[in-house]
Amino acid sequence: xxxxxxxxxxxxxxxxxxxxxxxxxxxxxxxxxxxxxxxxxxxxxxxxxxxxxxxxxxxxxxxxxxxxxxxxxxxxxxxxxxxxxxxxxxxxxxxxxxxxxxxxxxxxxxxxxxxxxxxxxxxxxxxxxxxxxxxxxxxxxxxxxxxxxxxxxxxxxxxxxxxxxxxxxxxxxxxxxxxxxxxxxxxxxxxxxxxxxxxxxxxxxxxxxxxxxxxxxxxxxxxxxxxxxxxxxxxxxxxxxxxxxxxxxxxxxxxxxxxxxxxxxxxxxxxxxxxxxxxxxxxxxxxxxxxxxxxxxxxxxxxxxxxxxxxxxxxxxxxxxxxxxxxxxxxxxxxxxxxxxxxxxxxxxxxxxxxxxxxxxxxxxxxxxxxxxxxxxxxxxxxxxxxxxxxxxxxxxxxxxxxxxxxxxxxxxxxxxxxxxxxxxxxxxxxxxxxxxxxxxxxxxxxxxxxxxxxxxxxxxxxxxxxxxxxx
Amino acid sequence: xxxxxxxxxxxxxxxxxxxxxxxxxxxxxxxxxxxxxxxxxxxxxxxxxxxxxxxxxxxxxxxxxxxxxxxxxxxxxxxxxxxxxxxxxxxxxxxxxxxxxxxxxxxxxxxxxxxxxxxxxxxxxxxxxxxxxxxxxxxxxxxxxxxxxxxxxxxxxxxxxxxxxxxxxxxxxxxxxxxxxxxxxxxxxxxxxxxxxxxxxxxxxxxxxxxxxxxxxxxxxxxxxxxxxxxxxxxxxxxxxxxxxxxxxxxxxxxxxxxxxxxxxxxxxxxxxxxxxxxxxxxxxxxxxxxxxxxxxxxxxxxxxxxxxxxxxxxxxxxxxxxxxxxxxxxxxxxxxxxxxxxxx
Numbered sequence: 001x002x003x004x005x006x007x008x009x010x011x012x013x014x015x016x017x018x019x020x021x022x023x024x025x026x027x028x029x030x031x032x033x034x035x036x037x038x039x040x041x042x043x044x045x046x047x048x049x050x051x052x053x054x055x056x057x058x059x060x061x062x063x064x065x066x067x068x069x070x071x072x073x074x075x076x077x078x079x080x081x082x083x084x085x086x087x088x089x090x091x092x093x094x095x096x097x098x099x100x101x102x103x104x105x106x107x108x109x110x111x112x113x114x115x116x117x118x119x120x121x122x123x124x125x126x127x128x129x130x131x132x133x134x135x136x137x138x139x140x141x142x143x144x145x146x147x148x149x150x151x152x153x154x155x156x157x158x159x160x161x162x163x164x165x166x167x168x169x170x171x172x173x174x175x176x177x178x179x180x181x182x183x184x185x186x187x188x189x190x191x192x193x194x195x196x197x198x199x200x201x202x203x204x205x206x207x208x209x210x211x212x213x214x215x216x217x218x219x220x221x222x223x224x225x226x227x228x229x230x231x232x233x234x235x236x237x238x239x240x241x242x243x244x245x246x247x248x249x250x251x252x253x254x255x256x257x258x259x260x261x262x263x264x265x266x267x268x269x270x271x272x273x274x275x276x277x278x279x280x281x282x283x284x285x286x287x288x289x290x291x292x293x294x295x296x297x298x299x300x301x302x303x304x305x306x307x308x309x310x311x312x313x314x315x316x317x318x319x320x321x322x323x324x325x326x327x328x329x330x331x332x333x334x335x336x337x338x339x340x341x342x343x344x345x346x347x348x349x350x351x352x353x354x355x356x357x358x359x360x361x362x363x364x365x366x367x368x369x370x371x372x373x374x375x376x377x378x379x380x381x382x383x384x385x386x387x388x389x390x391x392x393x394x395x396x397x398x399x400x401x402x403x404x405x406x407x408x409x410x411x412x413x414x415x416x417x418x419x420x421x422x423x424x425x426x427x428x429x430x431x432x433x434x435x436x437x438x439x440x441x442x443x444x445x446x447x448x449x450x451x452x453x454x455x456x457x458x459x460x461x462x463x464x465x466x467x468x469x470x471x472x
Numbered sequence: 473x474x475x476x477x478x479x480x481x482x483x484x485x486x487x488x489x490x491x492x493x494x495x496x497x498x499x500x501x502x503x504x505x506x507x508x509x510x511x512x513x514x515x516x517x518x519x520x521x522x523x524x525x526x527x528x529x530x531x532x533x534x535x536x537x538x539x540x541x542x543x544x545x546x547x548x549x550x551x552x553x554x555x556x557x558x559x560x561x562x563x564x565x566x567x568x569x570x571x572x573x574x575x576x577x578x579x580x581x582x583x584x585x586x587x588x589x590x591x592x593x594x595x596x597x598x599x600x601x602x603x604x605x606x607x608x609x610x611x612x613x614x615x616x617x618x619x620x621x622x623x624x625x626x627x628x629x630x631x632x633x634x635x636x637x638x639x640x641x642x643x644x645x646x647x648x649x650x651x652x653x654x655x656x657x658x659x660x661x662x663x664x665x666x667x668x669x670x671x672x673x674x675x676x677x678x679x680x681x682x683x684x685x686x687x688x689x690x691x692x693x694x695x696x697x698x699x700x701x702x703x704x705x706x707x708x709x710x711x712x713x714x715x716x717x718x719x720x721x722x723x724x725x726x727x728x729x730x731x732x733x734x735x736x737x738x739x740x741x742x743x744x745x746x747x748x749x750x751x752x753x754x755x756x757x758x759x760x761x762x763x764x765x766x767x768x769x770x771x772x773x774x775x776x777x778x779x780x781x782x783x784x785x786x787x788x789x790x791x792x793x794x795x796x797x798x799x800x801x802x803x804x805x806x807x808x809x810x811x812x813x814x815x816x817x
Contacts (some may be wrong), residue, residue: 217688
């Protein structure tokens, strides 16, 4: 059940109505939400809820065990055991093919391992569970005694498949007493859902096949077409993934849960550090809280700092997939950080670029273009199925054929992304993209109607495809 | 103000990207055209509603299993064979009326010894029908069956031609083209008579498709809706060869430059190779396509691709689901009996 389908709209309409009708009975309301979550997940495959249920129980029981311990050593041992069990589940299901496949003589095991159906969203709820028990261990959050509340938090259908990865400190308490959204919140939800649908159904869906074509036919295409194809993938990935996150936020808010903002217009970043503060922020925060800081962060020597950063990015690559291409993608991102770490400029640019102005300065424009170019290069690794394709793409893109005329069709598809970028640029200082004139109701309604018409008229006439980030 | 203008420009650019020009001149000709269009729309709506009703009542489409347990001798298969032969005859007559040469080529991508019942029973019948009708027929299926499927097709992902397969097909078709190299048709059409397109693709179309299999490929059509990269010019200066057929000539999952007809065009610049093939077509579709538009391309030789599937595809439920004409097909008594016995017991 995808967000951009009528099936989901019907499902959500029923859940929304029932959920708030029974709001005066909190226990019933929680059961309704939990049932909706599991129904949503079982709709993808009947077996998925079994694994999700097991993960929820593991997280719940380990949190209870940690909370019940006074002895610090035992608490730590229990935490480590919990992380190992949750991590093992994820590793076995998602990575056994890579691990066993790389060891000679284990082909018999490999074949059985490869037969496992990987539940969609497994990485997300495993990370949520690990985050929660770690927070309980650190006493950052009080353990949630109500199993249904905890289970609803982990399995909450808006963030289940593609995040945002919830932070137990800020998101979990909201499940205890969700509040009916205010008029302003409802409007914000509608606006975010509308913009999300536009990005998914108009932008991402219209360019997806062209991206696939470029990567599949890299041997037949020239360097300029391939570079545009990789750039198009960069834009597609943003449109697709941020669309999911925005719809998730909109839907979550309508159910009284305010999810993390996962994307803060990352293409308007002046260096890679700023880009990563704006792209997939919930994963970044998870990495920061549960890996970067425990590993020492930027304390100690620069060499250690660099090593920690490279490790974090390699780990992030592996989180995306059991493939060398993802490891290289992570490492390349880490390497981008090196000059900024060495010159202590990594954490610059915390404000919005060209704040209060319509156009950036020449320097800012150059910085934006360079960051976009660097990120685009990483997408060669991110989308290629293997290193052979990576090599083929790199050789072509860095050959003289990059100066030839690109395929017109690919150029046209890039044009689909430009209105999205233009509009987001104009609105980059707002709380959300479709925030249009607070005191002008007519303008806002007109804006929503225009987006509705655009989505209907320009939606790609293809079957709804899955969101790209489901696979992670 | 600048912000508003920029946003407005973004919306306008989107709308112009997705919508075509709808402006039309308010002349008498335009009014007449509008009336004609309305009449066609009304008929099309009526047909669509009738097809919908038929599809609800007769939903299932029989496949190869129609030939199981002696099905090749069943009255319904005999009737479909007869229908096939009649259509082939009608096509021959219509093509030859223009002075063009009508040629049938049997092509199926089946490889190895385990050929399907559709081929086993269908191909001998097609060859016999062609002989009876006096049509030149070339059966390429045995030579295809001797190839390695992993080389000439895209198995396991899909059974249509690979690049190597398209080359192989072009090599098989080449001697046939050479054989009829001197043939000339006699019929010509005035420009005003010619329809907008000769093929079923949208004119000047360029898009990436993937057949729902994540196997992206680029389809390009010329201004006349044919799967080729250049437009046909009139009066013709070259011999025109028209390819009518299903997916074996259309070649899904390959870009235009790799398909057999493009390769043949490169080899024979003295000819105009025109590809009007369509995915999932059968003789019924080729006949209607020929009558409606393809004949106006003034071909000298018409090469029709067929195989055993084209016979069973003539079953009325298949037609109601798949036919390009979008007109209702009603069951014959034999078809209805077969349908009820097979699906409504």
